[in-house]
Amino acid sequence: MNILVFGKDGQLGKAFKALFDSQTITKNVVIQYVGRADCDLSDANALSNLLLKTSPDLIINASAYTAVDKAENNVEMAFAINARAPELMAKYASEHGATFLHYSTDYVFDGGKSGWYIESDERNPLSIYGKSKTAGEIAVEEVFANVASSHFAIFRTSWVYGAGGNFIRTMLRLAKERDELKVVHDQRGVPTSADWLAKVSLALVLDSQFQIKPFTSGIYHAVPAGETTWHGLACAAVQAALDAGIALKAKPGCIKPILAAEYPLPALRPANSRMANRKLQLALSGGLSDTSNSYNQAQNMSNFPAWDGMVQQYVSQLAKEGLI
Numbered sequence: 370m371n372i373l374v375f376g377k378d379g380q381l382g383k384a385f386k387a388l389f390d391s392q393t394i395t396k397n398v399v400i401q402y403v404g405r406a407d408c409d410l411s412d413a414n415a416l417s418n419l420l421l422k423t424s425p426d427l428i429i430n431a432s433a434y435t436a437v438d439k440a441e442n443n444v445e446m447a448f449a450i451n452a453r454a455p456e457l458m459a460k461y462a463s464e465h466g467a468t469f470l471h472y473s474t475d476y477v478f479d480g481g482k483s484g485w486y487i488e489s490d491e492r493n494p495l496s497i498y499g500k501s502k503t504a505g506e507i508a509v510e511e512v513f514a515n516v517a518s519s520h521f522a523i524f525r526t527s528w529v530y531g532a533g534g535n536f537i538r539t540m541l542r543l544a545k546e547r548d549e550l551k552v553v554h555d556q557r558g559v560p561t562s563a564d565w566l567a568k569v570s571l572a573l574v575l576d577s578q579f580q581i582k583p584f585t586s587g588i589y590h591a592v593p594a595g596e597t598t599w600h601g602l603a604c605a606a607v608q609a610a611l612d613a614g615i616a617l618k619a620k621p622g623c624i625k626p627i628l629a630a631e632y633p634l635p636a637l638r639p640a641n642s643r644m645a646n647r648k649l650q651l652a653l654s655g656g657l658s659d660t661s662n663s664y665n666q667a668q669n670m671s672n673f674p675a676w677d678g679m680v681q682q683y684v685s686q687l688a689k690e691g692l693i
């Protein structure tokens with residue numbers, strides 16, 4: 370089993386490395402991690418050559434152009450990394466019988482739905498980033514259409530935090546520096562731990578011997594239980610840091626809720642990007658069949674762990690490592 374992980378220096382790439390490093394890998398399993406220095410994904414030839422040279426059985430694409438606001442002025446690069454590169458990876462996988470894991474975003478939705486988004490809901494991205502990730506999803510789906518022998522999963526996730534820069538770490542830094550913070554409270558979503566995301570991804574596709582197990586190809590919403598706003602997430606992170614004994618200038622009561630319209634950014638964000646995770650839960654418990662659409666009626670009533678407990682654990686780990 371030859372596993373190739375793209376995006377080794379990103380939050381999710383690092384989470385995969387930590388997860389694989391924590392496991393006993395059998396001798397016949399080779400895992401290679403690829404970063405920008407090894408292969409610039411905007412170079413299609415370099416990517417194709419790398420795939421041919423390494424001949425992976427499982428490709429995990431944790432790379433992406435994730436600079437949501439910068440993407441508004443870097444359209445070509447966003448589409449090269451978020452659409453063209455995954456399309457090439459999917460083509461390789463479909464032609465060589467490999468399995469492909471890809472990641473997408475809540476920003477494929479426009480946020481206009483009042484309830485929870487399910488996998489089959491219409492995509493209508495508001496930003497270039499969202500459009501490029503949408504194009505990536507569609508390209509991967511099209512490559513695998515009518516291919517019976519290969520498998521793919523696109524995990525749509527949201528508000529990811531892990532080893533790297535992210536919203537939680539920004540809020541903690543600001544709470545150390547300032548007496549008062551202002552944070553958007555009219556955008557709802559589900560914060561997702563990169564470590565947890567890597568774990569559920571592998572649980573879907575690999576057995577304990579690191580062999581590919583049968584799973585239903587397609588899109589899965591991969592988020593924990595519960596929901597919040599950016600303001601709710603900031604308050605939870607700051608409270609968790611205080612609980613961990615970190616001295617902060619801004620306490621949760623000093624975090625003022627504001628409207629997104631009061632904090633304009635180059636890229637529009639969906640007001641509601643809550644994604645129901647029932648399909649992934651069913652698949653992990655063996656209850657999802659190719660013909661089943663029972664998850665379509667389901668909400669995010671989850672057996673998965675709740676987002677706030679995971680944020681608390683993450684912040685307490687940051688505190689232990691002296692990273693706040």
Ligand SMILES: NC(=O)c1ccc[n+]([C@@H]2O[C@H](COP(=O)([O-])OP(=O)(O)OC[C@H]3O[C@@H](n4cnc5c(N)ncnc54)[C@H](OP(=O)(O)O)[C@@H]3O)[C@@H](O)[C@H]2O)c1
Pocket residue numbers: 376377378379380381382404405406408409410411431432433434435450472473474475502526527528529530533563
């Ligand atoms: N972060 C979020 O809040 C969020 C939300 C929803 C969905 N997602 C999705 O979740 C997945 C993982 O996100 P993440 O937070 O782990 O992202 P991340 O931390 O930004 O990591 C992305 C990685 O992709 C690499 N990359 C970008 N352009 C490249 C290029 N031209 N050639 C080679 N590598 C390149 C980056 O390399 P460098 O380190 O060299 O820049 C970086 O290591 C992505 O598909 C993302 O779209 C993320």
